[in-house]
Amino acid sequence: MEIILIIGTILLLILSSLTVKGYRRCSIINAVGHFLILILAFKLVAKIINSGIPVQCWGIFYADALSGVFIITISVINFASAMYSIGYLPQDIKEGHIKEKKAKVYYFLFNMFALSMFLVPMLNNLGFVWVAIEMTTLVSAFLVGFYNKKTSIEAAWKYIIICSVGISLALFGIILFYYAVSRQGGINTLNWIDMITVAGKLDPNIVKVAFIFVLIGYGTKAGLAPMHTWLPDAHSQAPAPISALLSGVLLKTALYAILRFFIITNNCLGSQFASNLLTIFGLLSLAVAAGFILVQKDIKRLLAYSSVEHIGIISLGIGFGGIIGLFGALLHIFNHAVTKSLMFFGVGNIVKKYGTNNLNAIRGVISTMPFTGIIILLGVFALAGSVPFSIFISELIILISGFTKGAYFAAAAALILISVIFAALVNHFSGVLFGKNMTNMPKTNETLSTKVSLLFLSVFVVVFGFVIPNFFFKLFHCAIGVIKGSI
Amino acid sequence: MYLNIFLYGILLMTFSMVVSKRITALINSFGLQSFFLFLFTLCLAINQHHVELYVVAALLFFLKVILIPRFLRNIVSRIKVNENLGLFLNPLLSLISALGLIYLAYLFTRRIMPVDSFEGCSLIISLSVTLIGMFIMIFRQKALTQIIGLLVMENGLFLAAASVSGGMPFFVEIAIFFDVFVCVIILGVFVYKINTLFTHIDVDKLTELKG
Numbered sequence: 001m002e003i004i005l006i007i008g009t010i011l012l013l014i015l016s017s018l019t020v021k022g023y024r025r026c027s028i029i030n031a032v033g034h035f036l037i038l039i040l041a042f043k044l045v046a047k048i049i050n051s052g053i054p055v056q057c058w059g060i061f062y063a064d065a066l067s068g069v070f071i072i073t074i075s076v077i078n079f080a081s082a083m084y085s086i087g088y089l090p091q092d093i094k095e096g097h098i099k100e101k102k103a104k105v106y107y108f109l110f111n112m113f114a115l116s117m118f119l120v121p122m123l124n125n126l127g128f129v130w131v132a133i134e135m136t137t138l139v140s141a142f143l144v145g146f147y148n149k150k151t152s153i154e155a156a157w158k159y160i161i162i163c164s165v166g167i168s169l170a171l172f173g174i175i176l177f178y179y180a181v182s183r184q185g186g187i188n189t190l191n192w193i194d195m196i197t198v199a200g201k202l203d204p205n206i207v208k209v210a211f212i213f214v215l216i217g218y219g220t221k222a223g224l225a226p227m228h229t230w231l232p233d234a235h236s237q238a239p240a241p242i243s244a245l246l247s248g249v250l251l252k253t254a255l256y257a258i259l260r261f262f263i264i265t266n267n268c269l270g271s272q273f274a275s276n277l278l279t280i281f282g283l284l285s286l287a288v289a290a291g292f293i294l295v296q297k298d299i300k301r302l303l304a305y306s307s308v309e310h311i312g313i314i315s316l317g318i319g320f321g322g323i324i325g326l327f328g329a330l331l332h333i334f335n336h337a338v339t340k341s342l343m344f345f346g347v348g349n350i351v352k353k354y355g356t357n358n359l360n361a362i363r364g365v366i367s368t369m370p371f372t373g374i375i376i377l378l379g380v381f382a383l384a385g386s387v388p389f390s391i392f393i394s395e396l397i398i399l400i401s402g403f404t405k406g407a408y409f410a411a412a413a414a415l416i417l418i419s420v421i422f423a424a425l426v427n428h429f430s431g432v433l434f435g436k437n438m439t440n441m442p443k444t445n446e447t448l449s450t451k452v453s454l455l456f457l458s459v460f461v462v463v464f465g466f467v468i469p470n471f472f473f474k475l476f477h478c479a480i481g482v483i484k485g486s487i
Numbered sequence: 488m489y490l491n492i493f494l495y496g497i498l499l500m501t502f503s504m505v506v507s508k509r510i511t512a513l514i515n516s517f518g519l520q521s522f523f524l525f526l527f528t529l530c531l532a533i534n535q536h537h538v539e540l541y542v543v544a545a546l547l548f549f550l551k552v553i554l555i556p557r558f559l560r561n562i563v564s565r566i567k568v569n570e571n572l573g574l575f576l577n578p579l580l581s582l583i584s585a586l587g588l589i590y591l592a593y594l595f596t597r598r599i600m601p602v603d604s605f606e607g608c609s610l611i612i613s614l615s616v617t618l619i620g621m622f623i624m625i626f627r628q629k630a631l632t633q634i635i636g637l638l639v640m641e642n643g644l645f646l647a648a649a650s651v652s653g654g655m656p657f658f659v660e661i662a663i664f665f666d667v668f669v670c671v672i673i674l675g676v677f678v679y680k681i682n683t684l685f686t687h688i689d690v691d692k693l694t695e696l697k698g
Contacts, residue, residue, distance in 0.1 A: 127659030134666050138673050145680070153680050154693045160677065161633055164670060165621060168640045171663070172617060175648045176599075178655060190656055206599045233696045 002044035003061045003122055006075075009037050010118065013111045023103035027086045030107050031449070034075070034082040034114070041075035044068075046471070049478045062124035062192060065478030069330050070121040070249075070256050072475070073337045076460070077248040078114050081241040083453035084345050085110070087446065088241055091352050097147050106146065106239075112139045113245065120253040127178075127190040129257055130171055133221060136250055137163045143242045144234045155233035162230040163221050170217025170257070176210035177202075177261070192260065196485075199267035208273065211265040214258065215277055221254035224281045224315060225288035228308045232292075235304035236357065240348025243300065244341035247307040252333055255314065262318065263483055271321055279319030279410050285312030286417040293424045298357045299347055302428060303340065306383060309421055310336040310391075316414055317398040320405050326483055328397030330476045335390040335464060339382045342457040345450070346376040350432070353444060359428055364437030371446050373433055375454050380429040382461045384422040390464030489530050490605070496523035497646065498612050501619050504639065505585045506578040509570045510631055514559050517635055521551035524642055528649055539657040540649075546664055547645075555638065555671055562631065562675055566682045575626045575691075584622060589615040609650035617643030630681055630688040634674045641667050 013033040020026050045068040048055055054064035063071065089103050098106075116135040123129050137160060145156030174190070182188045185198030220227035231251075235243050265274045289309035296302040310332065317329030349372045354362045366373035382389035395418065402411030446454075463469070468476075500520035507513045525548045532540035576584065592614035593602065600607045617640050624636030648655045655663070682688050 125656070125659060127655060128662060131659075131662040131666050134670070138666075138670055141673065141677070145677070148680070148684075150684050151695050153677065153684055154695055157630065157677050157681060157690070157693065158696075160670075160674065161624070161637070164637055165624065165640065168617070168637070168644060171644050172614075172647065175644065175651065175655070178648075179651050188656065190659060203599070209595070209599060236696070 001057075002040050002047065003055065003057050003063060006037055006040050006044070006118060007115070007122075009033055009040070010111055010115045014108060014115070017104055017107035017111060023089065023100060023107070026104055026107050027082075027089065030110065031079070031082045031086055034079040038075045038079045041071050042471075045072055045475060049471075049474050052478070056124070059191075060124060060128075061122050063122050064482050065475060066259065066482040067121035067256075068475055069333060069479050070252060071118070073252060073334050074114075074117050074121075074249045077245060077337050077341050078117075080341055080345070080453045080457050081245050082110070083449050083456065084244070084348075085241045087448075087450040088239065088348060088352075092239070095352075102146075106143075109139060109143050109146075110242075113143060113242075117245075117249055117253055121256050124192050125190050126174060126192055126195065126257075126260060129260070130167070130174060133218070133254060133257060134164070134167050136253060137167065137221070140234075140238075140242070140246065140250060144238045144246075146239055146242070147237070149237075152237040155230075155237035159230045159234040162227075166217045166220025166227060168217070169220075170214050173210045173213030173215075173217060173261070176206055176213065177264070180206045180210065195264060196267065199264045202264075202268045204269055207265055207268045211261055211274055212277070214261045215274075215281070218254045218258045219281060221251070222258065222315075223251050223254075223285075223308050223311045225285040225308060225312070228285065228288070231308060232301045232304040235307065236298060236300035240344055240351070243303075243348070244344040247304065247344065248337035248341040251307060251311055252337060255311070255333070259318070259483065263485065267485060275319045275321050277319075278315045279407065282312045282314075282316035282319055283410055283413055283417075285309065285315070286414055286421075290417045290420045290424070293421050293428075296424075296428070297359050299351065299359050299362065299428075299432070300344075300357055302359065302425075303343055303347060306343075306421070306425070307336075307340060309418075310340070313395060313398060313414070313418070316410065317394075317401065320398065320401045320407055320411075322401050322405055323480055323484075324397060324404065325401035326480045327476055328394050328401060330479055331464075331468070331472075332391070332394035332398065334472070335394050335461075338457050338460040338464075339379060339389075339391055342375065342454065342461060343379045343383055345454055345457070346372050346379055349446060349450065350376070353441070359432065362432050363435035364433075364441075366433045367443075368437060368441045369444055369446070371451060372454075375458060376429065377433055378458060378461070380425055380433075382465075384425045385418060386422070388462070388465045390461050393465060393468075490527060490534075491608075493523050493527040493530065494609055494612055494646075494650075496520075497527070497616060497642070501616050501639065502582065502585065504623060504635075505581045505619060508572055508574065508578065510563055510572060510629065511560070511570065513572065513632065513635055514556050514563070517559075517638060518552055518556040520639070520642060521547065521556075524646060525552055527646070531649060539660075543649075543657075543660055543664075546661070550664060550668055551638070551642070555668070558671065558675060559631065559635070562678060566679065566688070572627050572629055572632055575628065581622070581626065585615075585619050588618040588622060591615075592618060606651055610647060613643045613647035613650065615643070616640075616646060619643075628689045628691050630678050630690050633690060634671060634678070637674075638667070638671065 119132040141160040180202040223231045292305045528544040620639030
């Protein structure tokens with residue numbers, strides 16, 4: 001029931017963006033709508049984990065605890081982004097980047113994007129999941145190219161081409177899975193519930209190659225190196241609230257699809273094969289990200305490469321496996337989404353104020369924008385994995401699982417790369433925050449809605465560093481059950 | 488019998504795309520390839536008496552044989568683009584690479600199913616068509632050829648789905664069709680945008696974003 005309500009609310013928001021006059025009213029309606037969706041999402045997930053059985057609807061929709069992790073993440077980031085957009089778009093209009101009419105197009109695309117992302121973890125049929133993921137690419141390409149500048153169109157083109165190719169390869173993998181299911185399993189279906197029941201009977205040879213295709217294909221969308229090349233372009237050219245969505249949740253939806261096939265593959269081949277692949281891609285992503293973060297000059301690209309890093313850490317966690325590793329990975333999915341969105345919002349404010357993306361030209365944020373400055377200071381340490389914050393906990397759990405599992409080399413290499421990135425991030429941002437500002441910029445105050453969205457996210461960043469709320473603990477526990485195949 | 492002829496027709500058209508130097512030739516070959524694919528699906532439908540496959544074949548005909556080629560020709564004439572494709576590899580080398588890709592597909596298929604069966608044969612051809620589609624995307628300069636490369640990849644995937652497993656579930660197939668169509672339209676829109684902003688559609692000159 002809640003699934004229908006969530007989808008229905010988004011459809012209403014799409015309708016309202018077409019009919020309501022004036023973009024200001026549109027933006028308020030949008031934020032209220034996404035707050036409603038946030039409540040519905042928590043209700044839905046609470047129902048799933050309290051009853052212990054997946055929610056199904058009409059045979060099309062299906063949501064278990066694993067979907068729950070992603071539904072919660074998407075709804076939290078969507079709400080924050082809708083809130084932040086209220087203050088962000090008027091600045092764009094004032095500076096002449098977009099016309100007032102186009103602001104309403106923004107809300108139309110925003111909600112189409114939200115719809116396609118919500119569909120991914122809610123659909124039962126893995127073929128439809130593929131369609132939904134392709135839909136996220138197509139819709140968000142317009143958001144990446146929203147400013148219609150040379151650079152943003154270039155980024156959008158690369159984004160849509162590279163991701164479409166990747167996702168075509170994933171489709172080939174899905175076809176092979178389907179072939180195996182229909183031959184050895186004896187059923188002609190791509191429905192998740194049916195596929196998982198016959199997973200043990202599939203031909204190991206076919207499943208192996210099929211999983212490689214799926215991993216490469218969806219891995220392109222998830223931003224795993226070396227298929228990540230579209231990511232820094234798209235993240236740096238999109239409007240700030242969209243960058244947050246791209247990096248916070250779009251990458252995670254592709255990861256969700258990988259996880260589903262990961263479960264099937266594990267049931268068929270045992271956990272070794274798929275885990276090793278994910279560990280290798282994870283380490284590679286960390287290494288690539290570390291290199292580019294060290295020499296980066298563009299503040300938004302810096303954050304984009306940091307996304308590659310964190311996707312790498314998540315897939316390391318999944319690769320290390322075991323209850324501890326998976327718990328760390330799922331926790332990291334949520335923590336990274338929240339922290340990275342916070343950083344993109346903060347950096348969005350900075351870029352608007354200074355009018356440049358150049359790391360060396362932005363100096364003294366803490367004195368020109370005190371509120372944003374403090375949030376960014378908190379965010380940088382949280383993002384890099386410093387002690388009292390949420391990401392530290394999940395990274396620690398993942399590394400512990402690596403060492404206890406005996407993957408010493410992988411865990412040690414990850415530890416070293418994470419420390420390098422820590423140093424680079426703190427170094428870059430110390431200049432941005434505390435460097436001496438030569439021009440005399442007046443102090444500015446952020447609008448109320450911007451402050452609310454930043455505070456909303458930083459609550460999660462701080463609280464999860466000290467205690468994981470019971471609700472989330474139970475959610476991750478159930479999701480691990482799904483991955484391990486006990487539910 | 489007929490199925491085999493159409494299968495090789497698809498492969499032949501793929502070769503003619505690899506060696507073509509002009510955009511219109513590329514679009515024509517793509518249309519013909521889709522036509523062979525349509526005949527192939529129609530044959531399957533007649534053999535297996537699947538009503539759903541008839542619908543899929545009809546959709547294939549309207550979208551990929553008529554609408555999409557027309558749309559692409561429309562773009563070519565509207566933006567008055569230079570007809571030459573701009574090859575990074577000359578036709579002969581491209582052809583040799585394509586043969587290499589087919590061998591790769593053969594090696595790959597040998598691992599998972601017997602290659603002398605009809606299924607094995609069509610999997611080899613569909614995988615080669617997919618790989619060659621990717622090759623066209625990478626080694627040609629124009630934005631339009633990247634769209635066509637993507638379409639060729641999709642044709643390969645469609646062939647794999649239709650021949651290897653007797654077609655995907657009906658609604659999934661329809662959804663994928665719709666998705667491909669929307670994707671092509673959106674890419675077309677972006678080609679217009681690139682053309683107006685950059686006054687060319689050479690993707691190898693889109694190099695502003697780096698690092």
